[in-house]
Amino acid sequence: MMTSSSNKTPSNNALRQQIEKWKFSIAQSPVVWLIGGLLAVRLLFILFSPVDLIADESYYWDWSRRLDYGYYSKPPMIAWVNWLSTSLLGNNEFAVRLPAALLGTFGLVFVYQLGARMFSHRVGLVSMILLALTPGQTALSFLMTIDAPFLFFWAGALYGFWMLTSTEQAGWKWPVFTAVMIGLGILSKQTMLGFFPLAGLFLLITPERRAMWGSARVWLTALASLAFLTPVILWNMQHDWITLEHTASHFSENSTTWMTQFARFGEFFLGQLGVVNPVLWFAIAFTLIAAVRQFPKLTAAERYLLCFSGVPLVAIFALSATRRLEPNWPAACYPAGVILTTAVFFGRSTLTNVFRKRDVIFARSWKTGLVCTLLTYAAITIVPNSPLAGSPVDITCRLRGWKQLAHEFDELTKNEPALKRSKNPLIISTAGRDITSALAFYLPKNPLIPHWSQDDAGVLCQYDLWDKPNLKARTDAIVITQVDPKLPNSLNNSFSIWTSLGTIEVELGGGRKREYEVYRTSHAPLPESTRVENVAAKPQTKVVQ
Structure with a gap:
């Protein structure tokens, strides 16, 4: 008995030491403190916010009272998440918006992980901060729309697919993780289907990854993620493919004059400056242009980020000239774009001659982002009770x-x-x-x-x-x-x-x-x-x- 007890003691001590090591590591991690602090701010803002739900929020909440495998314009994830939250906390604004804060904030962890794996801990950390300090990310972590779950799963899939294609391990950890992230993203928003051609393009234009076109792990990941479409397909079969018809209407022919097309393009462009912040948006744009010009020398990581930022961003801007698009359309392009731009800021990228004074541009990017984020919060809390209420600068009319x-x-x-x-x-x-x-x-x-x-x-x-x-x-x-x-x-x-x-x-x-x-x-x-x-x-x- 004594011998048995003494044999267990070293094992118990080792486990205890490992737990203490993890506790210390977590306590000292700036990522944990930043995520925790940011989440606390966002939850408090939701709790004491003076504005109502926007119409989309109450509309999706109403879906959650009639749970189904599909809905008229969107997949069912938004209704499922709303049902879970309101079932636990009741039908109130905090319960509806809580998932937006959780998903928007914890999605930043994937951005950090991807930047850290590709370049350095510093690049990952700053990428996470820069993205958090954008009005768009602030708003999408406050409003419970379909973009909250979609962007969370997109960021997770972005990280998972990179790990799947860059690790030599033959296990199934990353294929399963990536398939789940893509699959749940498909159940959140149809845009997630765009992940497949972008991932395929990356494998095609990256010589050291091209052989993965024949990888069973990659194809099984794709098939497993597409299996998540099954309930949506079955629902649409029973409803005359109404979701497909609605989605196709966004891309139907829309003949307009060139003046109208130019005006729409300009309106969308200005909207993007507001969604990101003017300095950071132009920094991303210059980085992506440099990546195209210096394409032959790009690393696999840089090509990956270019595929998931520059390529869809150009396509969306081209579409904006033919029809009026919502400012949130390119939201999924910016995580990859911010990571690549941050790598340039800190000299971790192969890209050269992107900025004359990269330290100055970086400082202006985060400072402008901080100001724009604070103005976003101020606009929601102050403008409704000021003489600016109802004016063109009042962004809260939809929330009042x-x-x-x-x-x-x-x-x-x-x-x-x-x-x-x-x-x-x-x-x-x-x-x-x-x-x-x-x-x-x-x-x-x-x-x-x-x-x-x-x-x-x-x-x-x-x-x-x-x-x-x-x-x-x-x-x-x-x-x-x-x-x-x-x-x-x-x-x-x-x-x-x-x-x-x-x-x-x-x-x-x-x-x-x-x-x-x-x-x-x-x-x-x-x-x-x-x-x-x-x-x-x-x-x-x-x-x-």
């Missing part, structure tokens, strides 16, 4: 007024028999998906609100795919519409009485406002003239300041 709309709607209708009489009162919206989802989120008890589009409009949003209530079985309802509405005939003909309860105006400042009309509807044997298009008398308008 929804809670107030729900409050005024509730005040206007809470004494209506149509709502008091039933445990499941029927509220109908014809005012678009934004208003529908905002009311569903901010009204007490989070009612399920069906949306009616025009009868000949086709499928415009997820609400058009969900089953609508049987109006013949309902005696009355409350309907919210745009001002002076043209109601869908299928809805208008379902009720014989339409009584206006009033108009709600939500003032956003600077003369900008949202206006809606609210009606009580019921079944009664009254003449056709009582329907909504002929209602003349309306109660006093309610104005929300």
